[in-house]
Each structure stands twice: as structure tokens, then as C-alpha cells.
Amino acid sequence: MARIVRVSAERAPPRERRNAMRIGIIGAGKIGTALAKQFTRVGYDVAVSNSRGPETLAGLVEELGDRARAMTAEEAAEYGEVVVISIPYGRYREVPAAPLRDKVVxxxxxxxxxxxxxxxxxxxxxxxxxxxxxAHTGANLVKAFNAIYWENLRDRNRPKGAPDRLAIPLSGSDEDARAVVAALIRDIGFDPVEAGNLGQGGRKHQPGTEVYGAEIPAERMSEIFRAS
Ligand SMILES: NC(=O)c1ccc[n+]([C@@H]2O[C@H](COP(=O)([O-])OP(=O)(O)OC[C@H]3O[C@@H](n4cnc5c(N)ncnc54)[C@H](OP(=O)(O)O)[C@@H]3O)[C@@H](O)[C@H]2O)c1
Structure with missing residues (x-):
């Protein structure tokens, strides 16, 4: 049975330091935009990018406000201390690999x-x-935000302890990288639930699994992972 770990707040960097963190987003579609809105709302600096070029993102940047800027995907990959890849999987080989090596992605x-x-x-x-x-990027990869419907990610943030706060599953093979991502999930108003490493853990929140798209609290998601 996979080990389920709830990341303690003590393991994550202090909030002030994290909020100075820059986040690069590759893919400014439904999920990339929802994340950009959430991250800028709580004070992170964000760079958004897509395949067509920064000039096509002027409207989004204006909507997001002062904490957002548009870049090429290569520039966003370099800009981010943490980088999000949120594109159709079939295009992953187009993602610039060199700037992502060893980064939390x-x-x-x-x-x-x-x-x-x-x-x-x-x-x-x-x-x-x-x-x-x-394997393509050489990044310190954490799988997250793949199992939540984009409108829920955009709109259903809730304060800590709210009874209807939604769980977000994550998996990754590096404990420190998981802690960074778990802290981001908490900061934007959701509860992180760890599924395990990138391989076996990641399979627990792929399409077709019980938690995929599920609107459930953390305790219920942890139960499902314990039973799987
Ligand atoms: N929709 C959901 O509710 C949901 C939920 C969880 C996970 N996901 C997954 O998350 C990923 C993104 O989903 P989505 O719904 O946000 O997709 P989407 O709305 O179709 O947006 C895809 C984005 O990726 C960009 N893109 C494509 N190729 C690129 C490249 N080579 N470099 C940079 N940007 C590139 C597109 O830019 P251009 O328009 O300029 O090509 C677009 O901004 C998918 O793998 C999806 O399966 C989706």
C-alpha cells in the first residue's frame, strides 16, 4: 500500500518568502488561466505563456492585474521559480526543457x-x-491540478477549515517539491492530499480514477487513497 503523507505546514517555506516567489505558467487555457487568477489573487507574481506568443495574452494580463505579465513559453520557464505545464499532453515535446531542469515543475x-x-x-x-x-524536461516534477475541473479551480477556493473546501490530489517523487506544491494548493484555498510518488501515486489521480473530477473534502480523498 502506498504511503500517504499529509504535508505539515512546518515543512514549507514561510508564507512571506513563498509569496515573493515567481510562477511561470506554460499554457494559458482553462487551467492555466484559473491558476494564474488564483496565484495573483493571493500575491504571487505570475508569467503566462501560450503557443501563439505573448501579444495574444494582452487581454488576460490586463484582467489579471499588476502581478501578471505575458512571455514566450521559454521565457516563462526561465522566469518561474516554480513552473506550471498546462497544455494538451500530446504537445509536451514542445515544452522548452533546458530552463526546467531540476526546477519544481x-x-x-x-x-x-x-x-x-x-x-x-x-x-x-x-x-x-x-x-x-x-523525462523530457529533467524537472523535479509534481503532478497536481490535473484532477480538478477548471471552473472549480477558478471559483471554489475556500478559507482553511471551511466544510466545503475541496481536496486536490498531488504526487511526486521528491518530498521537498511536494511540500512546495502542497503549500501553493493551501495558499489558494484548497486542501492538498498526497497520493504517493509520480508513477504509482500519479496513477491514483489520472482520468478514470475515483478522485478524478471528484468534489470531495481531504478526509474522503485520503480514505480513497488508503484503500487503493
Ligand atoms: N479543462 C479542465 O477542466 C482540465 C482539468 C484538469 C486538467 N486538465 C488538463 O490540463 C491541460 C490543459 O488543459 P486546458 O483545459 O487548460 O486546455 P486548453 O484550454 O485547451 O488550453 C491549452 C493551452 O495550452 C497552450 N499550448 C498548447 N501547446 C503549447 C506549447 N507548445 N507551448 C505553450 N503553450 C501551449 C495553448 O495555447 P495556444 O492556444 O496559443 O495554442 C492553450 O493556452 C490538459 O492536459 C488537460 O487535459 C484540464
Missing amino acids: IDTCNYYPERDGHDPELDNDDTTSSEKIR
């Missing part, structure tokens, strides 16, 4: 063969989409 991507094209390794479950993105 959040992977929100899901594999949908009808959208992304078939990947035999994933169809056979020889590996996972996140492990392939880790």
Missing part, C-alpha cells in the same frame, strides 16, 4: 488519446504521462 496534463493521439506506452500502462514529461 507542476504538471496538470492528462492523457486523452482522442485529443492527443495514441501513445502505446501509456495505452499499455508501461509508464505515465507525468513520467514522460519528467
Whole structure:
């Protein structure tokens, strides 16, 4: 059975330091935009990027306010102390790898063969989409925000302790990177629940799992992971 760890607040850097942190976002679609809104709302500095170029993101940046700027994907990857990859999985080889090496990188991507094209390794479950993105980038990858519907991520933040605060599952093979991402999840008004390492843990919150898209609190999500 996988080890389930709830990250203690003490392990994460202090809030003031984290809030000075820069976050680069590669992919400014539904999830990338929802994250940019949440991160800027709580005081992080964010760079958004897409495949068409920063000039196409002027409206979004204006909406996001002073803490946001638009860049190329390469520049956003360099800008971020933490970087989010939120693009259709099938395009992951286009992500600039060099600036992401060893960085804490959040992977929100899901594999949908009808959208992304078939990947035999994933169809056979020889590996996972996140492990392939880790291999491409060399990043310290954490899978998170992949299992929450974008409108919930945009709108359903709640204060700590609220009975309807939603759980967000995460997985990754490095404890410190998981702690950084868990702290970000808490800061924007959700409860992180650890599923394990990137491989076996990540499989617990892929499309088709019980927690995928589920609007449930942390205790219930932890129970599901313990039973799986
Ligand atoms: N929608 C959801 O509720 C949801 C929930 C959880 C996870 N996810 C997963 O998260 C990922 C993003 O989903 P989404 O719904 O936000 O997608 P989306 O709305 O279709 O947006 C995709 C974004 O990725 C950008 N993009 C594509 N290729 C790129 C590249 N090579 N470099 C930089 N940016 C690139 C697109 O930019 P251009 O328009 O300029 O090409 C667009 O901004 C997907 O893997 C999805 O399966 C989605």
C-alpha cells in the first residue's frame, strides 16, 4: 500500500518568502488561466505563456492585474521559480526543457488519446504521462491540478477549515517539491492530499480514477487513497 503523507505546514517555506516567489505558467487555457487568477489573487507574481506568443495574452494580463505579465513559453520557464505545464499532453515535446531542469515543475496534463493521439506506452500502462514529461524536461516534477475541473479551480477556493473546501490530489517523487506544491494548493484555498510518488501515486489521480473530477473534502480523498 502506498504511503500517504499529509504535508505539515512546518515543512514549507514561510508564507512571506513563498509569496515573493515567481510562477511561470506554460499554457494559458482553462487551467492555466484559473491558476494564474488564483496565484495573483493571493500575491504571487505570475508569467503566462501560450503557443501563439505573448501579444495574444494582452487581454488576460490586463484582467489579471499588476502581478501578471505575458512571455514566450521559454521565457516563462526561465522566469518561474516554480513552473506550471498546462497544455494538451500530446504537445509536451514542445515544452522548452533546458530552463526546467531540476526546477519544481507542476504538471496538470492528462492523457486523452482522442485529443492527443495514441501513445502505446501509456495505452499499455508501461509508464505515465507525468513520467514522460519528467523525462523530457529533467524537472523535479509534481503532478497536481490535473484532477480538478477548471471552473472549480477558478471559483471554489475556500478559507482553511471551511466544510466545503475541496481536496486536490498531488504526487511526486521528491518530498521537498511536494511540500512546495502542497503549500501553493493551501495558499489558494484548497486542501492538498498526497497520493504517493509520480508513477504509482500519479496513477491514483489520472482520468478514470475515483478522485478524478471528484468534489470531495481531504478526509474522503485520503480514505480513497488508503484503500487503493
Ligand atoms: N479543462 C479542465 O477542466 C482540465 C482539468 C484538469 C486538467 N486538465 C488538463 O490540463 C491541460 C490543459 O488543459 P486546458 O483545459 O487548460 O486546455 P486548453 O484550454 O485547451 O488550453 C491549452 C493551452 O495550452 C497552450 N499550448 C498548447 N501547446 C503549447 C506549447 N507548445 N507551448 C505553450 N503553450 C501551449 C495553448 O495555447 P495556444 O492556444 O496559443 O495554442 C492553450 O493556452 C490538459 O492536459 C488537460 O487535459 C484540464
